[in-house]
Amino acid sequence: MVSEKRETDQPMKTIIYYFTGTGNTLAVARELAQELGNTRLIPLRQAIYFGGYTPEADAIGIAFPVHFLTMPDIVRTFVSNILFTGDPFIFGLATCGERPGGALFRLQELMEEKRYSLSAGYAIMMPENFIGPLNLMNDAGHREEKFAAMKKRIPEIADCIRNKKVSVPEGTNSGLWKWGGEVSKKLSTEVYxxxxxxxxxxxxxxxxxxxxxxxxxxxxxxxxxxxxxxxxxxxxxxxxxxxxxxxxxxxxxxxxxxxxxxxxxxxxxxxxxxx
Ligand SMILES: Cc1cc2nc3c(=O)[nH]c(=O)nc-3n(C[C@H](O)[C@H](O)[C@H](O)COP(=O)(O)O)c2cc1C
CATH class of the missing domain: 3.30.70.20 (Alpha-Beta Plaits)
Known part of the structure; x- marks a missing residue:
């Protein structure tokens, strides 16, 4: 399939709203923005409090880290408050250590509640930043492998966005994973x-x-x-x-x-x- 980028001189207009704790998600969003061209990155933290409508764009991305196999609460608040202008191709971009779980499916559900559709959801593995009872943090070699794999994958994701290719969100939507995410979040937040x-x-x-x-x-x-x-x-x-x-x-x-x-x-x- 010939991408829109190669058909016209002017690349499609994209906006990526991002949230990041340790920079992984911002780094991935930047990489994608560079590949797509004509892309604006907006911290979703800032957009939450303005409320209202997104600016007009051909594609809108929502980029965030996976927390407890789902979206962080701040991302949920953002999505609940935002309204989309026109009919953009809406995609999710989730970074995670190893397991995206149902994060992108939860985003899809939230979109549907608002009568929008999530056209695609991409999950990218990046260095772990959860310092927990188990030591999950990646060593330098493993981190470099993840950076390299991410850079290799971005052009493919950019092509899907340019071609507005609708796909099932990445990750797993089984009840067990949903339950596991809820339990681990409860343990961390309410028990510990x-x-x-x-x-x-x-x-x-x-x-x-x-x-x-x-x-x-x-x-x-x-x-x-x-x-x-x-x-x-x-x-x-x-x-x-x-x-x-x-x-x-x-x-x-x-x-x-x-x-x-x-x-x-x-x-x-x-x-x-x-x-
Ligand atoms: C509280 C917390 C929970 C996390 N839960 C998951 C998880 O369920 N699955 C996973 O693969 N990574 C998990 N991670 C790791 C992050 O998703 C991953 O390191 C991400 O790339 C961090 O992105 P950021 O630097 O943009 O914040 C968790 C991190 C934190 C801080």
Whole structure:
């Protein structure tokens, strides 16, 4: 099939709304934007509070990391509040460590509730950023393999978007995976109480990086210490971006490696949060 890019001089107009904790999703969205051309990247965090309609575009992407085999709450809030202008090709772009589960199917359901259709959903494996009881973090070799596989796959995804190829979302929609995601989220959020266990250690030098990048503006740094509010979306940005590695979740993160995508900066994270 001849792609639209090669048929005309002007590439189709695309908008990708993104959310990222450690930069993986932004890096993938950038790669896709470069491949597609004429693509605008918008932090969905900023779009949530404006509400209303998306600008006119031929294709609209919603890019996010998989959390507990589903979408992060912040993405759900965004999708619930946005309205699409015209009849764009709407696609999901989910990054995950190993298992996308039903994340893109949940996005599809949410779209259908709003009487839109999700035309495609692509899942891309990227370095793990969940520091949990089990050590899932990838070593340098594994990270490089994932970056290379992602770069190889992007042109194929771009072609599908240009040709508006409708497909079933990637991942698995079985009840067992849905249940597994809900259980693990409940365990993390309500039983282990992760959001309440974030704290800064004596290594904190009050540089304010965590406050400046937290996408939900849930962190306040004062001379007395760092305080987390009640609106944590569990993206783990604060823990991974802290330059002093001074942020821990209870004791389970002690001594475990931190990660953020090498091409994404604290400035990019600050831009996502907006002022
Ligand atoms: C709280 C949490 C839950 C996660 N759950 C999953 C999961 O269910 N499946 C998976 O493959 N990766 C999971 N991950 C890993 C991320 O999806 C993955 O590292 C992603 O690329 C991070 O993207 P980001 O840097 O844009 O935030 C999880 C990460 C976090 C922080």
């Amino acid at each position: 109480n992760t959001p309440a266990k974030f704290h800064a250690t004596a290594a904190c030098n009050r540089c304010h990086a965590c406050q400046r990048i937290c996408p939900t503006r849930n962190i306040t740094v004062t001379k007395d210490g760092v305080r987390w509010g009640s609106d944590c979306t569990q993206c783990y940005a604060c823990i991974h971006w802290c330059p002093s590695e001074a942020i821990e979740i209870g004791s389970r993160t002690q001594g475990k490696m931190r990660y953020h995508h090498p091409d994404v900066t604290l400035g990019d994270m600050q831009e996502q949060r907006g002022e």
